[in-house]
Amino acid sequence: MYVIQVASECAPVAKVGGLADVVFGLSWELAIRGNEVEIILPKYDCMRYDHIWGLSPVYEDLWVPWFGEAIHCTVLFGHVHGRKCYFIDPHSEDRFFNRNTFYGCHDDVIRYAFFCKAALEFMLKSGKRPDVVHCHDWQTGLLPVMLADIYQHNGLDTQRVCYTIHNFKHQGIFGHDVLAATGLGRPEHYYRPEQLRDDNNPSVLNCMKGGIVYSNFITTVSPNHAWEARFTDQSHGLGHALHVHQDKFGGILNGVDYSTWNPELDGFIPSQYSLETIEGKYGNKDALRDRLWLYKSEKPIVSYVGRLDDQKGLNLICHAAHYALGRGAQFVLLGSCSNHEIFNQFAQLRNELGQSVDCHIELGFNEELAHLIYAGSDMMIVPSAFEPCGLTQIIALRYGTVPVVRSVGGLTDTVFDKDNSHVDLAQRNGYAFDSYDNFGIESALNRAIGLFYDFPQDFRQLMINGMKSDYSWNHPGIHYSNVYEYIRHK
Numbered sequence: 001m002y003v004i005q006v007a008s009e010c011a012p013v014a015k016v017g018g019l020a021d022v023v024f025g026l027s028w029e030l031a032i033r034g035n036e037v038e039i040i041l042p043k044y045d046c047m048r049y050d051h052i053w054g055l056s057p058v059y060e061d062l063w064v065p066w067f068g069e070a071i072h073c074t075v076l077f078g079h080v081h082g083r084k085c086y087f088i089d090p091h092s093e094d095r096f097f098n099r100n101t102f103y104g105c106h107d108d109v110i111r112y113a114f115f116c117k118a119a120l121e122f123m124l125k126s127g128k129r130p131d132v133v134h135c136h137d138w139q140t141g142l143l144p145v146m147l148a149d150i151y152q153h154n155g156l157d158t159q160r161v162c163y164t165i166h167n168f169k170h171q172g173i174f175g176h177d178v179l180a181a182t183g184l185g186r187p188e189h190y191y192r193p194e195q196l197r198d199d200n201n202p203s204v205l206n207c208m209k210g211g212i213v214y215s216n217f218i219t220t221v222s223p224n225h226a227w228e229a230r231f232t233d234q235s236h237g238l239g240h241a242l243h244v245h246q247d248k249f250g251g252i253l254n255g256v257d258y259s260t261w262n263p264e265l266d267g268f269i270p271s272q273y274s275l276e277t278i279e280g281k282y283g284n285k286d287a288l289r290d291r292l293w294l295y296k297s298e299k300p301i302v303s304y305v306g307r308l309d310d311q312k313g314l315n316l317i318c319h320a321a322h323y324a325l326g327r328g329a330q331f332v333l334l335g336s337c338s339n340h341e342i343f344n345q346f347a348q349l350r351n352e353l354g355q356s357v358d359c360h361i362e363l364g365f366n367e368e369l370a371h372l373i374y375a376g377s378d379m380m381i382v383p384s385a386f387e388p389c390g391l392t393q394i395i396a397l398r399y400g401t402v403p404v405v406r407s408v409g410g411l412t413d414t415v416f417d418k419d420n421s422h423v424d425l426a427q428r429n430g431y432a433f434d435s436y437d438n439f440g441i442e443s444a445l446n447r448a449i450g451l452f453y454d455f456p457q458d459f460r461q462l463m464i465n466g467m468k469s470d471y472s473w474n475h476p477g478i479h480y481s482n483v484y485e486y487i488r489h490k
């Protein structure tokens with residue numbers, strides 16, 4: 001089958017969070033299953049060009065209709081660790097993807113509406129006729145709308161769309177200008193509740209709703225989150241649309257790319273290790289301490305790696321830092337953040353705790369340090385308010401780092417509490433808590449740190465259980481292939 005992934009991120013070239021890992025990992029899995037797979041991305045100025053091989057123009061004269069005129073684009077092709085990637089480079093005064101940032105611009109919806117239009121125009125003009133176009137998150141929600149209402153009539157008439165929602169919180173809200181720019185027009189048509197009209201605010205339209213209404217199949221990134229999206233407030237207002245389209249909606253748990261995230265092969269860590277050589281992990285603990293100037297002692301290292309966003313349980317993370325230090329552990333945080341208030345909150349935490357020889361707070365995005373933290377820490381916290389899938393706990397499991405998580409979304413599907421007698425002993429791999437408050441995370445961390453000190457053999461067994469679990473792309477690869485086959489023949 002011929003599949004084109006259209007996305008705003010792909011690891012490691014354009015990575016903000018888990019979406020990038022998914023596009024990277026899933027594309028490979030589909031390719032080794034015998035599919036022809038290509039990825040279309042914006043050509044950002046701030047990409048990691050050192051991870052693109054042979055980048056060169058392949059389509060010089062792509063003219064993308066826009067506001068009744070046309071914008072000239074060049075399409076470049078290169079390999080990203082074996083994945084075939086096309087990069088769209090618009091030559092527009094608006095400098096759509098030359099902003100030295102991926103997201104956070106006032107005109108993000110216009111930027112990505114343009115990207116969707118350019119991706120379709122590229123397929124049309126270059127003769128690409130994939131069986132399935134796989135779109136991701138709000139940034140590509142308008143692609144299936146334009147495919148059905150414009151491009152289907154121009155030659156892209158058999159293409160099917162699978163649409164994956166990685167995060168319901170960001171939906172892409174817009175108005176008449178985007179309809180005019182893209183050529184969709186017809187506001188009286190799209191401003192209807194069964195169309196793109198936002199269910200919370202009737203005066204605006206919603207990209208993600210477009211993806212839901214117009215795609216042939218919609219997935220989200222874990223079965224539990226699919227349930228939450230349907231039956232709780234976690235779809236951030238899209239519950240009704242999901243109800244209407246329930247026959248084409250389901251959850252597929254994300255995988256992790258084990259050639260990137262594998263302590264046996266990881267080139268970013270000084271001491272490679274596996275289940276059989278688990279002691280090697282402690283070489284990385286030493287290296288982490290050296291790098292972050294932490295005191296060498298018997299203490300466990302509790303860590304956090306992730307975006308610093310309200311979704312991630314920021315107050316609980318701050319509380320956990322204080323609590324871990326008080327409970328005889330060290331604490332390490334690597335967090336990226338584009339919001340000034342949140343940045344200041346964590347800069348303050350750094351001021352409060354940064355002098356301690358047992359704590360390090362690092363603000364920024366750092367792929368290499370992330371690997372060392374997964375390998376060198378003993379426990380990793382994920383106290384999210386909501387978490388569609390969550391990859392950090394899955395990566396932690398692979399590195400024998402015991403996850404301490406809030407039971408929500410995909411965290412529920414992947415982390416099984418050490419003391420949960422309803423779960424098979426061999427499946428228990430971490431600690432989980434329910435209540436979203438300081439007491440919740442304290443009780444789970446207390447149990448984890450207590451086990452580390454008082455029952456080291458049991459702690460070791462938890463690490464082993466985690467390392468044994470299989471969260472590769474193998475299973476999700478089967479599920480996505482089935483979805484593609486299903487929509488292709490429907």
Ligand code: ADP
Binds near residue numbers: 365393
């Ligand atoms: P989300 O998609 O909500 O950001 P996930 O847990 O699904 O969260 O995926 C996070 C991915 O991004 C993981 O690969 C994690 O290692 C990586 N990551 C997040 N923040 C950082 C950071 N500050 N530095 C390096 N890697 C990070």
